[in-house]
Amino acid sequence: MVQESTDPVTFPALLMHHAQARGPRPAIREKDLGIWQTLTWAQVAAEVRRVAAGLADLGVAAGEHVAVVGENRPRLYMAMMAAQCLGAIPVPLYQDAVADEMTFVLQDAQVGVVVVEDQEQLDKMLEVSDRCPALRALVFDDPRGLRHYDDPRLLSWGALLARGDERTRRQPDEVDARMAAIRSEDTAAMFYTSGTTGKPKGVVLSHLALIDRARVIERFEGLTDREDVLAYLPPAWIGQNMFSYTQFLTTGFTVNHPESPDTVSIDMRDIGPTYYFAPPRVLEDLLTRVMIRMEDAGRVKRWLFDRAMRLARRVGTRILDADGTVGVWDRCKYALGNALVYGPLRNTLGMSRVRVAYTAGEAIGPDLFVFYRSIGINLKQLYGSTETSVFVCVQANGQVRDDTVGPPCDGVEIRVAANGEIQLRSPGLFTGYYQNPEATEASYTDDGWYHTGDAGYLDADGQLKIIDRAKDVGRLADDSLFAPKYIENKLKFFPFIKEVVAFGADRPEVCAFINIDLEAVGNWAERRGLPYAGYTDLASKDEVYALIRDCVEQVNRDLAQDPKMAASQVVRFLILHKELDPDDDELTRTRKVRRAFIAQKYGVLVDALFAGLSSQYIETEVKFEDGRIGRIAADLRIESAAVAKPEPLKKVA
Incomplete structure (x- = not known):
């Protein structure tokens, strides 16, 4: 007889599970005025309950969309959790989008409540509010600069908590009842595509799709609740959301929020993440800074760096992959290079403790990819998209190549169409595009395979090679x-x-x-x-x-x-x-x-x-x-x- 899994299958259930199993353990850290502040799982769960009750008091119903706008801030993450506790659907927006760009999403999703980080984001909401008549409440985290704002729709985080406390006194079982009513197939979140062509589309993802993909990678990489992750990319991007929200709630590790985008490199060295994610553009920027510093270094340091990097490019990736073909003399030289160059360089990058690092979002240049692996950083490529809950293909340790994105993950089936397009089936596929059945239907073949829009092929080892976007090749x-x-x-x-x-x-x-x-x-x-x-x-x-x-x-x-x-x-x-x-x-x-x-x-x-x-x-x-x-x-x-x-x-x- 097969025993049914008792693992939590919704995000609210996961949060409450961690609060019970890992109550005093650190869940979220935030750097504020140069000092790291820690919230335990028990503290996060307690505050989320209060926020959920406050949102309920604002009339947030199951199935309603709640927008969240800002950088990676703990309270914005807790606002998303609170919305999910009510059966509502968080819709994170890009914080650097101009007001007009946000208008389309607010109108399309018929957003009634928005939680913003600060004055900058609040000003955008007020600017477009006359075009978004459904907006009835604007909750803000950071009160600086808002003393003279008198719009009746405005509500501070503290005022929201107070409303939640009062609501709980009146209806003490409401939040628990609404959490219990949520099913795994219900919508967990909606992410708007970045829209390389036409208007953005709302990608609807269920609890089941997101949590399933997170658990697959947890097993694949042996992730534990002892991992440290830095949340520094836009929360509206599915990649960041998967690593610092979905996997955070699935595995129960610690997420660290930098003080600001300008302090990410310093904060990363403080934390020393063990599980790291970066799109190619971030890795390009980091490499650029390294090269600038080396240009400014003295002649001896430049000579040593050049010699060490030539050796790293020749044998570094093979040593990382535990390839037995590297000779003893090369290993000794690489060990010396590690002490003098590679180790200090990893420390400068904040990657001394990285056990697993992923890059995704677009294709990475092979030279850039090899650079990081050659200095001992276990950087791997993954392939996926918003519609697939990120994880479609992932490279396995010891089988990492610069020209593939790895074999299909557990549960994923891939085929290549006659025109070279990659098509797939996966438990992580989206429910559909919000209020756009035509686009949803067009995204699938007649026999039910999802059109990725990417061109590529499976090689003899079963690893997927991506050539380019199918429309660009x-x-x-x-x-x-x-x-x-x-x-x-x-x-x-x-x-x-x-x-x-x-x-x-x-x-x-x-x-x-x-x-x-x-x-x-x-x-x-x-x-x-x-x-x-x-x-x-x-x-x-x-x-x-x-x-x-x-x-x-x-x-x-x-x-x-x-x-x-x-x-x-x-x-x-x-x-x-x-x-x-x-x-x-x-x-x-x-x-x-x-x-x-x-x-x-x-x-x-x-x-x-x-x-x-x-x-x-x-x-x-x-x-x-x-x-x-x-x-x-x-x-x-x-x-x-x-x-x-x-x-x-x-x-x-």
Whole structure:
């Protein structure tokens, strides 16, 4: 006879389980005024009950959407838990979104109650409230700057708790009764897609889908309640939400909230997370800072770093994978490098205690991936999306490769369609898009497989290889493969390059837009006594163009060694006069390139690149942080890059 599992199957049940089983253990830490404050599981559960009662007093009903806006703050996490305790549905919003972007979500989800972090987010809500008539209550965490606000809908966190206490006195069993009524198949949360095309869609996920995927990875990685996680990415992103909320409540480990986005690197060194998650852009930024510091180091330190990194690239990943082919002498040299270079570098990055690190969100460049693994950080790729509750494929220890995202996780089935698209079935799949049955139906094949929209294939070892987004993969005019993300990631490995957009589909060659990294190139310029007045001026310098051309030509030499990609070498490029920005709709809030929008917005530049022009004038509209609209004009220089000869195919004897 099979015994049924007694594991909690909803988020409220998980919270109460941890409060009982791990009551005095740390659940949440927050750094405030330089001091780490700790909340135990018992304290979190008690406060969540009070908040839930307060929300009930505001009329929050089962199935109603409660929006949450702000950075990673414990009270915002507890607001999400409290909403779930009532059978309501938390809808986290991106804190850096402008007010107009939030309007669509508030209207679409018919949000009546919003919990915000501070004055900045509250001002956005008040700005759009006349367009969102359903808004009836605005709860705020941080009261600074709000003394003279007198809108009757405003409610401080303390006032919400007081209402909850009063509600509990009147109806002491209400919250428990509503928690008991929640089923595993009920909606647990709704996340709005970042919308690379068209309006964002509300992705509806159940308790069952999210918790199932979290438990699969808990078993796969041997996660325990002793893990430390740093919550520093937008809570509205499903990746951060899975690692610092779903897995936090499933496994019962400790989540740490940094003091502010500006102190993340310091706070990470304080905590020393054991389980870490970062999208490629964060890993790129960390590497850029390392390279800047090494540029400023003395000659001996630079020599030692270069020698150590050459050794790490040769044997580091094999040592991490416990590969027995590494010789004793190389192991001894690597151990010395670990004492002098790799260990201090991991400590500088705050990764000394990392046992498992994941990267996801978009494809990571192989050079960047190998760098982290070569210095002893167990960085692995995973594959998934909002609609799949994140975890579709994960790399196993000892089987990590830079060109795959691992085999399917437990419970996931994958097939590759005739057009190369990856399709799947999984217990973690979403319930549907909110109030959008047409889009929900279109996301599945006729026989019930989910369209991922990604192109790739399963290799001989059963590991999934992602080539690019299916809609972005194309062919050059000579029918050679063109995978723009692959080229872009290679270029973004260089610390001087922040963003790249490659063009070439149905064209005779490949051309690219490049954004320089202002910090890295600015540091490089200052050390050479090169004056500049901001991004646009620096990007136009002859010396900077020469620097970027060298990076492009290094990538071209690398591409020439790959028979499939040799034809995709970058022939011409330009350095954009402004940084691509989510506020200008050029990137999503998770900083994915809106390729089609950029091609249309900068069509005159694309045409100039492929026409072989040496320069092109352009005026660009930009949005400032205060909502004002301005224009930036520049005469952009177009540079040619040397194309390397493809490697001849080796004959088999």
